Amino acid sequence: MKILVIEDEMELQNSISTYLKMEGYLVEEARDYGEGAEKINLYEYDCILADIGLPDGNGLKLVELLKSKQSNTGVMIISAKNSIDDKITGLDIGADDYLTKPFNLSELNARIRSILRRRKFEGKKEIEFHEIRANPETLQVFVNDKNTLLTKKEFDLLIYFIANKNKVLTKESIVEHLWGDYIDSADSFDFIYAHVSNMRKKLVENGATDYLRTIYGVGYKFSGSD
Numbered sequence: 001m002k003i004l005v006i007e008d009e010m011e012l013q014n015s016i017s018t019y020l021k022m023e024g025y026l027v028e029e030a031r032d033y034g035e036g037a038e039k040i041n042l043y044e045y046d047c048i049l050a051d052i053g054l055p056d057g058n059g060l061k062l063v064e065l066l067k068s069k070q071s072n073t074g075v076m077i078i079s080a081k082n083s084i085d086d087k088i089t090g091l092d093i094g095a096d097d098y099l100t101k102p103f104n105l106s107e108l109n110a111r112i113r114s115i116l117r118r119r120k121f122e123g124k125k126e127i128e129f130h131e132i133r134a135n136p137e138t139l140q141v142f143v144n145d146k147n148t149l150l151t152k153k154e155f156d157l158l159i160y161f162i163a164n165k166n167k168v169l170t171k172e173s174i175v176e177h178l179w180g181d182y183i184d185s186a187d188s189f190d191f192i193y194a195h196v197s198n199m200r201k202k203l204v205e206n207g208a209t210d211y212l213r214t215i216y217g218v219g220y221k222f223s224g225s226d
Contacts, residue, residue: 001046001116001136001159002026002177006036006062007078008055012101016049019105020112024139024152026180033057040066044177046120047074047112052086060090067094074115078103113137120163129162130224132208143206153178154199161212161222170219196220 003025007013010031017027028043030036033054040048040062048066050059063075075095079086087098096115099108113136117125127134133142139155141148150158156178161169175192196212204210211224 001156002028002044002180003112004028004030004036004039004043004045004048006030006033006048006050006054006059008032008051008053016105016108020109023109025112026156026178028180033059033062036062037065040069044071044173045073047076047115049076049078049108049112052077052079052090053081060086060093063090063093063095072119074112074119076108076111076115127159127162129165129211130209132158132162132203134158134162141203143203143208146206148202148206148208150199150202151195153195154202157195157199158203161220164222165211166221166223168215168218168221172219174219 003020005013005016005020005027007016007029008031013029013031017029020027028039028045030039033056036050036054036059048062050062052059059077063077066073066075075097077086077090077095077098078101079098080101090098096118097111099111116136125135125137127136131144133145134140134155136159139150139152141150141155141158157174160174160177171192200210200212209224211222213221213223215221
């Protein structure tokens with residue numbers, strides 16, 4: 001899952017980012033309002049952590065910007081003060097949760113997981129798509145209850161496809177979502193074919209229906225009647 005952390009306190013930013021990366025998230029950073037707004041306008045994220053007190057603007061305005069895009073991105077507001085007014089305002093404009101500094105990083109992770117489950121998978125801890133079952137916390141995948149070993153990137157691909165089932169996903173959007181904005185400097189996206197091919201092969205060899213369709217010249221579509 002892809003997270004954007006918007007926080008101007010460098011030590012806290014580094015602590016959050018390091019911890020979330022260790023937990024398996026793809027993490028991008030913004031250190032002020034302007035950089036946060038630019039990334040929100042350019043890229044898609046599963047969840048955004050936004051500090052209210054940024055040096056060049058209010059983090060609540062970033063929530064409003066995100067919601068104006070009709071985005072399904074989850075939002076966690078973080079603040080140095082325990083203000084009930086800020087909390088009510090944030091939740092009213094579309095934030096999913098509010099956390100006051102200082103906070104425990106394991107609690108932050110638990111709240112992020114809860115937001116992602118609600119936003120992407122109807123609150124379920126395990127993600128199911130017909131005979132395929134995946135657990136984001138253990139990175140285990142089962143096909144008809146048979147354990148199917150995927151690499152981390154293959155697992156991330158599967159989750160991204162299921163979360164966007166029945167949608168045509170371009171190669172560019174898949175690569176940007178799973179590898180981050182640094183991929184802008186890549187000469188080509190040919191490397192994605194190997195990851196997709198390996199994921200598909202492992203699932204089918206373990207008894208899954210091949211739900212993945214190649215949309216030539218565009219990307220992929222993961223679909224099957226629910």
